[in-house]
Amino acid sequence: MKSQSFKNHTRSVPLFHYFLVPLCFITFIFAVSNAIFDALRGESLFTSILLISIALIVTITVFFLRSFVCKVQDRAIRAEESLRHFTLTGTLPDPRLSIKQIVALRFASDEEFPSLCNKAIQKNMSPNEIKQSIQSWKADHDRV
Structure with missing residues (x-):
């Protein structure tokens, strides 16, 4: 692919x-x-x-x-990304993250995911801004 x-x-x-x-x-x-x-x-x-x-x-x-x-x-992605956040950080993601932000964050690699979550909250980043700031892209070929 x-x-x-x-x-x-x-x-x-x-x-x-x-x-x-x-x-x-x-x-x-x-x-x-x-x-x-x-x-x-x-x-x-x-x-x-x-x-x-x-x-x-x-x-x-x-x-x-x-x-x-x-x-x-969106619900499936939220559950997957919550599990990923918990696995990587030992904490649940901040509830201030909107579903649109979480959907955008799914493209971030594991290395940059936690810091990008924090940055998205602090700067109230839009989904497009989140996706554009990703350095190491993690592909998602399943969502249509």
Whole structure:
């Protein structure tokens, strides 16, 4: 697998990000357009409203599913990084670390992880700042 760094750590799933999400929006737009044309022609709006409802349900479901998956991954990462912090330092991580900071800290090597945790708290670093300050990158190929 290719070595990971700040520049190439983001991942996308082409079928989801470039096909399914746009298709949801396109379907919703066409359903609304169909309803407008039916209304202008004086036709029944029952089918059009049904299509809009289905398109809206599918679109919202896709976004909620993505959100739920990310929350589960965040919880798993928090547990893993808490264990790593305890293993390396003998203490639990500072509760002031936000989940976004913890998710960013997972890329830090064991050598710089404890000090970077402290620095993130003291300077209230953003996830991007944390990732950019990592000297020895620890790859995570599992999160999407």
